[in-house]
Amino acid sequence: MRGAVHQGGVEVDPEWLRRWREYFLAYYDEARVEDKAAEAAEFAKQYVDQGLVSVSGGKDSMAMLHIITTRVKRNIRVFHWDHGPYLVPREVEREILENIFGVASEADIYIRAYRRGFSERARVDWRPWYAEFFKALEELTRQLRVRYHVLGVRAEESSRREARGRVVERRSWVEVHPIYHFTWRDVWAYIFKHNVPVPRVYYAYAKLLGWDRVRLVTFFDREFEKYGSPQVDSVLSWRWRHTPG
Amino acid sequence: MENLEVVFHLSTPVSLGFPWIFLDSLLAHVMLKEELGERYYSLPTKIPIRDVPRPPLKYYYDVPVASASIIEPNPGLQVFSYFKRGDFPFPRGKISRGSGFFKDFYLKAVYIPAQRVRFYATGELSEIKRLVSKVPALGKDRNIGFGFVKLVEVREIPFEFGLVKDGLAMRPIPVRYLKRYEDSAYLAYKPPYWARESVDLCAVPFTKVELK
Numbered sequence: 406m407r408g409a410v411h412q413g414g415v416e417v418d419p420e421w422l423r424r425w426r427e428y429f430l431a432y433y434d435e436a437r438v439e440d441k442a443a444e445a446a447e448f449a450k451q452y453v454d455q456g457l458v459s460v461s462g463g464k465d466s467m468a469m470l471h472i473i474t475t476r477v478k479r480n481i482r483v484f485h486w487d488h489g490p491y492l493v494p495r496e497v498e499r500e501i502l503e504n505i506f507g508v509a510s511e512a513d514i515y516i517r518a519y520r521r522g523f524s525e526r527a528r529v530d531w532r533p534w535y536a537e538f539f540k541a542l543e544e545l546t547r548q549l550r551v552r553y554h555v556l557g558v559r560a561e562e563s564s565r566r567e568a569r570g571r572v573v574e575r576r577s578w579v580e581v582h583p584i585y586h587f588t589w590r591d592v593w594a595y596i597f598k599h600n601v602p603v604p605r606v607y608y609a610y611a612k613l614l615g616w617d618r619v620r621l622v623t624f625f626d627r628e629f630e631k632y633g634s635p636q637v638d639s640v641l642s643w644r645w646r647h648t649p650g
Numbered sequence: 651m652e653n654l655e656v657v658f659h660l661s662t663p664v665s666l667g668f669p670w671i672f673l674d675s676l677l678a679h680v681m682l683k684e685e686l687g688e689r690y691y692s693l694p695t696k697i698p699i700r701d702v703p704r705p706p707l708k709y710y711y712d713v714p715v716a717s718a719s720i721i722e723p724n725p726g727l728q729v730f731s732y733f734k735r736g737d738f739p740f741p742r743g744k745i746s747r748g749s750g751f752f753k754d755f756y757l758k759a760v761y762i763p764a765q766r767v768r769f770y771a772t773g774e775l776s777e778i779k780r781l782v783s784k785v786p787a788l789g790k791d792r793n794i795g796f797g798f799v800k801l802v803e804v805r806e807i808p809f810e811f812g813l814v815k816d817g818l819a820m821r822p823i824p825v826r827y828l829k830r831y832e833d834s835a836y837l838a839y840k841p842p843y844w845a846r847e848s849v850d851l852c853a854v855p856f857t858k859v860e861l862k
């Protein structure tokens with residue numbers, strides 16, 4: 406690919422990225438994303454003191470984290486789940502952590518890791534993931550005595566998420582979604598406008614799949630076989646197919 | 651053994667499951683199908699076959715002298731999203747389509763709208779000609795029409811380009827067989843390409859290398 410820059414395990418075309426950046430910056434003003442961000446901050450303000458902000462490192466959670474740390478409060482509590490090297494290559498995880506620590510430099514960051522993610526088997530058998538994730542989250546919720554979990558869920562993502570609403574009562578906590586009304590364009594516009602760092606793999610995937618469809622999920626994960634994701638990973642992230650990177 | 655150029659002319663775009671297709675893997679696949687006949691389609695999944703046939707190629711140590719695919723023209727990757735639903739009659743009553751037997755798939759085929767796929771190899775001309783003539787389609791998702799072969803040409807060329815051409819690796823070559831290399835990654839370098847035993851630290855195809 407002419408002009409492509411190899412960044413990590415994937416290639417990013419800088420000219421293509423520059424053109425899209427221009428588009429999203431124009432969209433930011435046109436769609437009044439600033440107002441949406443202010444509204445999201447106002448909403449989040451009610452919950453962050455007694456809440457735990459969950460950040461995967463993907464575009465939605467990073468945009469939400471940026472909104473909260475720049476407009477609401479800096480010293481918040483952040484939770485990040487490390488899926489392990491076989492599901493998220495270390496190169497990507499390192500970038501995610503750098504991004505989180507960069508955006509939330511004054512926050513208390515709690516990182517829990519998926520123990521089985523350190524085995525190749527994690528790519529095939531995803532069932533234990535749920536049990537371990539929710540167990541870790543429940544323990545942390547109890548330990549920190551938080552009532553709210555602040556998530557980067559958006560209504561547009563799926564009909565199920567739309568039906569869930571902006572505030573959801575769960576058994577052990579209440580889920581709140583500050584950027585619930587953001588569209589995918591709003592999120593990308595916010596990211597480009599405020600230079601919010603996101604993993605660079607996003608751009609390679611966005612070029613192939615489209616900005617609306619690109620999502621940061623686990624790599625080579627059989628759970629997402631029904632969406633064809635492992636096949637796309639094998640072509641774009643081929644370097645990490647046989648190694649945790 | 652002759653130095654060969656194998657060109658597949660395609661009538662439909664080629665879908666990929668990896669950035670490259672390997673000629674030795676393709677030949678081994680055809681040979682295995684010939685060897686097993688109908689049994690090829692009911693192979694055990696719990697104990698996969700590891701002893702795949704050895705294609706009639708020259709070998710550099712244990713590396714087949716056969717290049718990775720050169721896709722022409724290469725306008726870049728495209729994606730085709732499609733639904734795969736059961737083509738059997740659904741039973742009466744409520745069924746789960748999120749998981750289980752009636753599970754729906756929303757799949758993606760990564761493809762290149764190419765016209766030709768070129769390979770270089772060193773091997774037995776007549777046998778390779780016979781084997782490649784049995785390849786109806788290349789790449790992945792052949793069942794939905796990707797990678798159909800219109801014509802295949804096999805011709806002799808004066809030089810051996812299966813391993814290195816103009817200083818570039820033409821396929822994954824283990825770095826232990828190299829004096830110098832520009833880029834490396836863990837890659838399978840011999841059939842069966844899915845087996846862990848075939849994976850080693852290799853020079854990446856189409857990067858600069860120097861053989862020992």
